[in-house]
Amino acid sequence: MAKFLVFSDLHAYRWPAFAHLSKRGVNSRLLSIISVLKNILQASKDNNCDAILFAGDLFHTPKIDVTEYDLVARQLRASPIPIVMIPGNHDEAEAGPHYHSMRALVGKGRILLDPREGCITKQGDTVIGGIPFCKDVLSEMKAIRGADIILMHTGFAGAQAGFDYIAEQKKFLQASKLYKYDYRLIIAGHFHTPQLIYKREEYPTPCNDGVEYPIRNKLILIPGAPLPHTFGDVGPRGYWIIDDKRAKFTKMGAPQFVKLDPSRESHMTVDLLRSLIAGNYVHYTAHSMEEYKMAHEILSVDAVGFSITLEEKRKKEANRINICLDTPRLKALKRYVKANPMHKIDNDRLIDIGLNLLSMAESNA
Secondary structure (H helix, E strand, C coil): CEEEEECCCCCCCCCHHHCCCCCCCCCCHHHHHHHHHHHHHHHHHHHCCCCECCCCCCCCCCCCCCHHHHHHHHHHHHCCCCCCCCCCCCCCCCEEEEECCHHHHHHHCEEEHHHHHHHEEEECCCCEEEEECCHHHHHHHHHHHCCCCCEEECCCCCCEEECCCEEECCCCCCHHHHHHCCCEEEEECCCCEEEECCCCCCCCCEECCEEEECCCCCCEEECCCCCCCCCCCCCCEEEEEEECCCCEEECCCCCEEEEEEEEHHHCCHHHHHHHHHHCEEEEEEEEEEHHHHHHHHHHHHHEEEEEEEHHHHHHCCCCCCCCCCCCCHHHHHHHHHHCCCCCCCCCHHHHHHHHHHHHHHHHCC
């Protein structure tokens, strides 16, 4: 197998949170993303890679700003290393892989795998197949029969999808359903946390900077995003170097998203506070106006971008919970009661009262 640099989920976009305009009027967070892309392309050259593999979500929205497209395209066209790409769900202009924002990037050294451009390519002695984001990955496996490496953009059941969310079994693809197909390695974009799924192992393997992981047959590599995009993106972010025997993860030095509430940190010192803030995007919870002013002074100097909330305002939303639109009423109530325990009141009784109130509200609506 040839040697590849692997990454995914760049999400190039003029992100508004914590951003400012440069002297040339360019969004600062977009420039940070372009800097990461430039460093990745340089790393592929430094590591003597045969090609770069990208597993989808190059852009954050199909309605791309001219500046976003120009900056990304210039970097890709300047790369001396071939780039094999597939579109992700954020790249697509419709509910399917036929129309998307990446086709215009096709050219010398830039290979796109989709139903219109072709789903198979060969780099060195390695055959690479591509399945862009779609509703049924299994039905597309026949089109890339014989591929050593498969690029796809999909979530896997049991994998870590975000800060505190493990993908549910019913809503995401189960890795075991792919094992009957003939392939060496699957590289799957979509989830932003880098991890590996080894055949017959119960849980995904999280990654650490600089560690080399063995490549066994039927391995699924989730490269994750090369930099964090929101507060949900916690943990290491970077790129991978892979060959026929090993996969090595390298962390990149992009700004992190940090939430700070010093009242909950028993050993918080000013030096520790500054180390957590330095070079990052920070949301700080202050508990007095004096603390607010102190935090503002420090954040203004050390943070790349920041916001501060006074505790009085935060308390108004403290008893809220996050639920999906299709969350059953019973599940939502149980989650609320668990998050907001009421002393001397039986939880089951409280849930019954809540369900009765919802039923009454529906009947009177």
